[in-house]
Amino acid sequence: MTQPTAGQQQVIDGILAGGAAGFDTILGLEYTEITPDGVRATLTLRPELHQPFGITHGGVYCSIVESVASVSGVVWLGGAGHVVGVNNNTDFLRALSSGTLAIRSTPIHRGRRQQLWLVEIDSADGKAVAHGQVRLQNIDA
Secondary structure (H helix, E strand, O other): OOOHHHHHHHHHHHHHHHHOOOHHHHHHHHEEEEEEEEEEEEEEEEEEOOOOOEEEHHHHHHHHHHHHHHHHHHHHHHHHHHHEEEEEEEEEEEOOOEOOOOOOOEEEEHHHHHHHHHHHHHHEOOEEEEEEEEEEEEEEO
8 A cells, every 4th residue: 555645644534534525424334444546435324325225325325426436536646727527437246225335436447537446335245246447537726
């Protein structure tokens, strides 16, 4: 694991001090580990996140993937700018209606202009629920 630079640590500290914000708060996404090489988070599923047939809405998984990848990307930039998602490709592998999800991100590519992150979402028993890739555009500060 890469030790964070001063700029990366400042971004990490800001995210951890502020907790989840905006849409992450509505989802209930909780960041448990943030490093320049990836993020770990959890989310407890609840009925408000279901689609009409009683299972978690696919948009929830897409949103988790987008949020976790974006936090990962902005931390890696370390205060040199911010990121915006330009593509989100999320696959739904297993239907769930309850339980706690374990989420982790891994970098696939981190370049001068763009980043590509893999986000994996597992159930509490370790089974894959969804995974996605997000391409991020790096925006200079």
